[in-house]
Amino acid sequence: MIETNVIKDKAAQANGLWNRVGDQTNPSRWNGEKWRSFVDHLNSRGVIVHEALPDVSVFVSDAGGLALGMPHGIVRPFSADEIAEVLKAAQIYAVPVTTRGGGLTTEGESVAFGGLLLDMSSMNRVLAVDPVNLTVRTEAGIYWHQLAETLRQDGLDYLSAPLNLTSSVGGTLGVGGIDINSPRLGCSADQCLALKVVTPTGEIIECSTTENSALMERVLLGYGQFGVIVEATLKIRLFTPIIMKYFYYSSLRTAMEDLKYIAHEDAADYSGILTIMDRAINLLVAFDSDEREKEFNLRWRRHLRGYGEASFGLRMAGYYLLHPWKFREAAYLIGRRLTLFPEFWKPEYMHKGKIVDRTVVFSRAVWKFWGGRKMVIPDLAASEEKFIEAVERGNQVCRKYFRHYTLYCVGIKLFNSRERYEMSCIPPDAGDIAFGCEFEPMLRDTDYSRDYLQSFKNEIYDIGVDMGLSYYRFGGMMKGYIRKAFGDDLVDKHLALKQQADPAMILNRDVIF
């Protein structure tokens, strides 16, 4: 007998929002009712549940480091059948199930506050590479980096994936996945051609744009609400080293206008903004081929208002000579230049002036310079029209809370108005392209209180509510924003879909519902 709706949907209720600045939205721990029966049931079907402290404590937090919770037990599945057994039993005993790949969430979405955790990293095999049709079939627990490692053996590469070595394919497809080539190629989820999914009630279903397409559209960018992605077929491409160029700006607005211009004109294969500080903004562009670079130089380069490194350095030197009391700022800038930039030019990753392994170079740099024990990365996703205002307002919030922070802005090409974009990180009013901006304070070893960090996030997210934007990280601890951002009608529609697909509301509880 399956009990329906045994979990009350706090966030999904109209009054279920936490409106006070600084409030946490951590879910409470599941009380463990019927856990033993659940485990016995799984054991009788040959599914091993690990319950020892060293096993479960591995998953005590996620990359964000702010959400802390332990599962009652974990399962490392090796097949869709095993996952199906878990979910069927979870429906019967109403045990929450949290799926986790690389645990690269920052709002506790992959942290289990009791219940069972499915450690999908055990399903990490590449099943088939088709170099003719340029596709790969892979298990979803594989990290993108592992996938790149395998594809490289055949001179191939994935299209786009988050700049991190330990984000998994399944987790990424579930939320979108943004790369610096997303202005051309869209989010990672849009590379997906087909999926094998285990539904919350334990059915194993193959889906694609032509077969069970409704499920496919729900699962992609579905934040793990409508099924566990077990396998995925993805588009791939021939591997190419990339040619990188940097432009420097002292105006954030000008840099953003140029970023929009590049995306609009399809002038580069890769583009994005990384700020060092308000006065030093880096617009990076990169190319897959000499021809593309040549075309960029001929057609679009002259329209960009950024400086080369030498001339920007001279301008900054002049500025600080006239403003000697800002020597600390200058020292920070120089220090950042000296430590960060060599990471992008390490000789072992270069060949003939091109970056050979961008996935490694960027991922290592991102983790080294922006990673830490705690990571707070609120974001805003906006239409082209609202992008600049959103970022400028977010930047003001950053300045209010932190001395040093980084903004990372990138475009995301959209493909038609697909169902999958509904109630996702893609803003509802975006046209052909959306823009995202992450606001990441440099926390390093400073111990900010959780309330302080939460207040910062809330102020960023309030901009989104005010302007009608969306967010990449609206789940987990930030789910209180879901109704504010998307409105009751849309949330109720998805809640009804969720209740239909997951009667006991067990799968990835508290991420959205």
Added chain:
Amino acid sequence: MSFTRKARARAMQGGGTYEEIAPAIDSCLLCGACETACPEGIELAELNIHQRQELNRQRTTYPRWYPADSNGMIDSGRRPDEQTLLLAGGLLGSKQALCLSLLEQLGTAGKTALARDDGQDIAKIMEAGLPLSPERVERFVSSLRSARTLIVAEGLLHRPLRAWLPGTKILGPGEALLSDASLRLLLRPEDLYIIEGRGYHTDHRRLAGFYHRLRHETGCYTNLDLQRTAFSTGAASLQGRNNIAAAGCIENAKRILKGKKAGRVVVEDLADSEAFRLATDLPVIHIAQLRRGKLSYED
């Protein structure tokens, strides 16, 4: 039990004890790749040994692959006065012809000699996380002080030797031999060149550049992954020496071979030869055999 380095750290943070995560600690082959892969530069290799030391303090029975405590059993012999010494280690040291061939290729005007004390016992004790006798270390180090360059086959000794003998150049046999351009010419694009991981990872920044140039100069395959960490078979580990199959070394060799259209395997560490012989029918030679390809493994 999750066996990754991060999982071990998290398990301990979560209140696990060393004994509870003993299988994970004992399964580590101490290749050092985790340290190189860590973007934050945490000295994970030493932390891995530290975990083993802490585990040893708590347990009374050791895995069967643990070494007998031989602190103080080695006769360091005379103090050599050669400027370059080869510390051949157990396996290479037992292959007389191969050792002589290596010496011959390394030697410049007879200034390279085989160290009588190669510190192999020290490496084993360190690897097992057992207490090391300071007297034994002192005798070992004393026997090497006159040398300017040490060519050390046991990668695990590279880091401590750099600490014990600052100013002395510490190289692996691969780097030492391949510094000779005429030898590099003998490497072919169809060769799979297996870098000894333990030594490589202790001097990664410099050696990543060295092997990067080697790859582009010769076109050979290597066991480096996209992060430029060396995927090791683990055959040189205590576990691998005890049971090469059970330690997963053959599987690791197969994984290294996967996707590579190699025609020959060239290893820096003789321990890897065995893993590859069991994993493939391809010819497997030691780097010292490159110039004299007719030398057999038994030499």
